[in-house]
Amino acid sequence: MSSARPMLALDDVSKRFGGLKVIDGLSFEVAASERVALIGPNGAGKTTAFNLITGAYPVDSGRVLLDGIDITALPARKRIRHGLARTFQNIRLMAHLSVIENVMITQATHSGAFTAMLQPVNLWRENRWRREALDVLAAAGLGRYADEPTGALPYGIQKQVELVRALLAKPRVLLLDEPAAGLNPAETDALRERLEMVSRSGIAIVVVEHDMHFIGAFCRRVIVLNFGCKIAECATGEVHAHPRVREAYLGSESEAFDVEAA
Amino acid sequence: MSGYLEGVLVLLAINAILAYAAFLPIVAGQLNLGIAGFVAAGAYFSAYLSNEFGVPPTVAALAAAVFAGLIGLIVSFPLLRTRGIYLALATFAFGQVVQATILNLNVVGGAAGYPVREFVGFGVIGAFALAVVAAVYLLFSTRFGISITAVSDDETAADLMGLSVRGLQTAAFTIGAAIAGLAGALYAHHFSYIEAQNYTVLFSIYIVLYVLLGGTQTIFGPLLGAAVFTLLPEFLRGSAEWRYVIFACLILALMAWRPQGAVTVDLVRRLLRNRRPEGERA
Known part of the structure; x- marks a missing residue:
């Protein structure tokens, strides 16, 4: 989807917790200045994906590449030096x-x-x-x-x-875990404007977020996870119509994807 | 200076040094109950150097700090694999091992104790105490200061922010051990006699208490804690044998009213507030 050289790339990454496969063969690429959303129902593996990228957990298989460099074996504290920074879902x-x-x-x-x-x-x-x-x-x-x-x-x-x-x-890649959660609409708008500036400076941004209005306004591409698998990857405007996404979210929750209505 | 006053001032200076020996690991989130072991190692090493090889006591004391620091560095590898209460128990065990080892070392007198020939007075000990306070102040004015606090606040986040959690914890433990060794050496050279029986876990607990009651949030807490612990029993001398009862009650009261310790960041901020305009460069 991105024509430029990927700043962040996941190549067939998998992770098990005991018998449970929480991330299953996940691959995606993010280019410099790109803004990508990682969405999915609760427990889909979004935060786990972040933890695998930053090295908080080791991957079971697959590779994580940052600007073409394989960082899969690097301890978490060294990854930030390669340009990988993050925020946390519960502020730390x-x-x-x-x-x-x-x-x-x-x-x-x-x-x-x-x-x-x-x-x-x-x-x-x-x-x-x-x-x-x-x-x-x-x-x-x-x-x-x-x-x-x-x-x-x-x-x-x-x-x-x-x-x-x-x-x-x-950083060259910024991972934001629910940056808009708990913010009021004015604060969310201010956050979006600020992140747009960050993104224009060349930083690739990946957000895990539930606020579809924020995603609709900020991200151009959406990657949808369900049970650890990537079930869809498409332009933000198309995600609400994607049959597998509708199926994953089921019934009434699919209304949340009516970005156009916003 | 009267002998009594000098004795109190020497104890004050040594206790201040000891307080910083406990402060460093505590700030890193480690409850070190083996400080007495490092104090004993420093005391005996310095005494041995000056007794056997005629090393000047100030040089011997510095060598003792390095020696205790090295022991700290070596034992930190197994000890810092443990956390919380288990680390407290492991350091307690370390202190017991040091004490038992000295009791069996006949070359330094074993259970009979060890007389120390070279004497140092308050001038030298006070200068060392000031140097330790200054060194700890400088150390905590560097990035090390905020990094070590970050590590004890949230290890996982600190790691993800690029801090070497293990390296910082080891550094804090080792520097604490070195300072403890220095305090032990100075004590040995002033009181001219050391015996293994003094370096019990109770000794370690007292030092940790100075720091916890003084407050661990700023570098002034340990100083205040050491001063109160040294001076208050002296001021209470008038009430003879009741003084330790009063002293213990005051400790309990302090713990009830200021569980964060006497000196807190908040207190320092409030004291500094008058000097600094609000909302600088907002």
């Missing part, structure tokens, strides 16, 4: 760090691990690491939260902080 900010400290975690992704650890990020209030993080936070409209503890912040703000944290790793 560090509770004992401030907002700016949270986003600064990923900022040294591309420096040597040892020298990065010795960078005096908190010794003076004005230093280049703080300034870089503050600039990115300010660009996202989060500047005034920089020194707040993360726990007390509203849900929507926490989600934005997680996105900034992922972006500070300077």
Whole structure:
């Protein structure tokens, strides 16, 4: 579907948990600047697919390629250096760090691990690491939260902080697990505009999402999973009419796919 | 300076160093109940170096820190495979092994204890304590500080964000062990006599208590904890044998009112708030 060289490619990836095959021969490709949605009913294996791509779980078989490089055998912590960053379905900010400290975690992704650890990020209030993080936070409209503890912040703000944290790793592929969940329509629109900017800078974006209005407005291509198998891959506008997708979602839920009605 | 005052100040300085020895692993999410083992290793190593080879006590103390750190690094490989309560038990066992080993080492006096020839006074010990506080302050002003907190908050997310969880945990454990070794060496050279029977698990628990009661969220907590634990029993001397009862009640009260420890990030933020304009560069 994508003519350009794939930035992220899954090649026949499978994963079992005990006797249950949660991902079964999954293959897809995402090009630079592309925006792809990964959808499917609950338990279809969407988050598991993310966990296999980021290395949180090892794959049983198949390959994961990032910009042509096979990262299947790389431990999770090294994959971010190859340009793979993500956010989480249930926000995972560090509770004992401030907002700016949270986003600064990923900022040294591309420096040597040892020298990065010795960078005096908190010794003076004005230093280049703080300034870089503050600039990115300010660009996202989060500047005034920089020194707040993360726990007390509203849900929507926490989600934005997680996105900034992922972006500070300077990724080439961004995996977003339900970025619009829990956001009100205005916040969702703001998120979409922000992600469109991110995508224009060349970053490939894969979203797991249930909000079909968001997907309709943001993604051009949809990959549909059911019981760990890819049952459809098509342009966003066509997904609601796809017979196998309708069958997977059954009856009333298929109304959720009336993107045109939005 | 009176002998009494110097004695209290020496204990204060040594307890402050010990508190940071416990602070590093605690910040990394490790409950190390084997600190006494590293203290004992440092004390005996430094005493042996100066007694047998005439090494100056300050040099011997630094060598003892390196020695205890090396032991920490080596035992961290099996110990850090465990988590939570199991890590506490494994470090407890390590402390017992060190104590039993020294009891059987006749070259350092075994159960009879070991006299230490070279003496260091408050000047040297105080300078070492300041150096440790400064070093820990600098260390926690670097990316290491936020990384180690990130690892103890959420290992999985920290790993996915590119942090070396195992490397950071090992570093925290090892640096803590080295600081413990330094404290042990300074104690040995000041009090001129060490015996294995002192380095029990109770000793480790006391040090961990300084840190937990002082607060683990900032580097000032351990300092305050060590100061309170050293000075309060002295201030309570007037009430003779009741002083430890009062002391224990104060600990319980502190735990009830400030379960996060006396010094918290929130407290520091509130204290700093007057100095800093709100919403900078929003």
